[in-house]
Amino acid sequence: MSRPKISLIGGGQIGGNLALLAAQKELGDVVIFDIPKAEGMVKGKALDLMQLRPHDGYDADITGTSDWNDVKDSDVFIITAGIPRKPGMDREDLLGINLSIMKDVASNIKEQAPNSFVIVISNPLDAMVYAFYKVSGFSKNKVVGMAGALDSGRFRAFIAMETGLSVQDVTCMVLGGHGDTMVPITRLATVGGVPVTSLISAERLAEIEKRTRFAGGEIVKLFGNGSAFYAPAQSAIEMAESYLRDKKRVIPCASLCEGEFGIDGYFIGVPTVIGSDGVEKILEFELTDHEKTELNNTLEVVKKTVKETGL
Numbered sequence: 001m002s003r004p005k006i007s008l009i010g011g012g013q014i015g016g017n018l019a020l021l022a023a024q025k026e027l028g029d030v031v032i033f034d035i036p037k038a039e040g041m042v043k044g045k046a047l048d049l050m051q052l053r054p055h056d057g058y059d060a061d062i063t064g065t066s067d068w069n070d071v072k073d074s075d076v077f078i079i080t081a082g083i084p085r086k087p088g089m090d091r092e093d094l095l096g097i098n099l100s101i102m103k104d105v106a107s108n109i110k111e112q113a114p115n116s117f118v119i120v121i122s123n124p125l126d127a128m129v130y131a132f133y134k135v136s137g138f139s140k141n142k143v144v145g146m147a148g149a150l151d152s153g154r155f156r157a158f159i160a161m162e163t164g165l166s167v168q169d170v171t172c173m174v175l176g177g178h179g180d181t182m183v184p185i186t187r188l189a190t191v192g193g194v195p196v197t198s199l200i201s202a203e204r205l206a207e208i209e210k211r212t213r214f215a216g217g218e219i220v221k222l223f224g225n226g227s228a229f230y231a232p233a234q235s236a237i238e239m240a241e242s243y244l245r246d247k248k249r250v251i252p253c254a255s256l257c258e259g260e261f262g263i264d265g266y267f268i269g270v271p272t273v274i275g276s277d278g279v280e281k282i283l284e285f286e287l288t289d290h291e292k293t294e295l296n297n298t299l300e301v302v303k304k305t306v307k308e309t310g311l
């Protein structure tokens with residue numbers, strides 16, 4: 001039995017870390033694809049990772065390429081192709097540039113691996129995953145966006161930092177679009193089953209929610225050039241692993257809603273079951289009136305960016 005094939009479209013900051021994490025978890029063989037101008041860079045990263053193998057002991061072949069034929073019959077694609085945000089740019093500013101890249105990537109993936117499972121990371125996320133879906137014509141269970149996993153992870157990290165308790169025991173979710181209008185569902189956040197609302201004051205929780213909403217921008221400002229990459233890479237690897245190992249994890253992902261939470265025809269962050277059939281189910285639950293209003297606000301922002309794609 002051959003190993004699964006995981007192709008990373010875009011071998012920049014996130015792409016390089018995806019390759020490392022996929023190899024360390026022995027998810028399969030890894031192909032790092034980038035444009036011809038960056039071919040040397042991805043071939044170099046691949047070779048470096050091959051040379052890390054003796055230290056870490058993982059068995060995976062890692063290669064770099066700018067030839068679409070090399071991603072043929074991949075089982076999983078993770079797309080980071082595009083440009084990241086620069087200070088002063090919001091995710092929507094990226095739309096024009098990244099949309100034309102996404103259209104090109106979608107038609108090539110459709111040609112090379114029409115049965116693959118595709119995780120989109122490129123921003124503006126909710127519009128990019130929609131664009132991939134429209135251009136590729138893939139079924140809705142085979143296309144998903146990574147955002148909620150990261151946003152929820154950030155919320156978890158901040159709660160752990162605030163309480164001094166283990167991040168392992170913090171559970172919570174952030175729904176909605178991947179932008180400043182995302183919706184942390186603080187009401188359901190717990191540490192070891194204990195509601196955070198009884199561990200952290202309402203005032204501090206509001207500050208933590210706000211920090212979560214702007215967490216990407218906080219890092220963009222610190223870097224001065226580029227955006228976060230370690231946590232985004234690990235968040236997408238969790239999704240790929242759940243698919244390849246049929247784990248059926250429940251992860252907030254940008255999935256195509258067709259009536260769930262009253263949303264129809266848009267990819268937006270919702271609790272998603274990922275297993276060997278891809279997006280197997282969206283888990284719906286009753287929202288409070290306040291949460292419904294917030295979800296509607298974020299949906300309006302998503303609708304606006306999706307409209308700008310013209311797809």
Ligand code: A3D
Nearest residue numbers: 010012013014034035080081082083084121122123125232
């Ligand atoms: P970066 O290090 O610039 O890597 C992007 C790579 O894409 C570069 O190596 C480019 O050469 C490559 N590329 C450009 N055009 C193509 C193409 N047509 N085909 C293949 N590769 C191409 O950026 P990064 O890795 O830091 O970020 C990648 C994307 O992820 C950006 O759009 C970010 O905004 C986005 N991002 C999303 C999240 C989410 O949570 C959704 C978080 C962080 C970053």
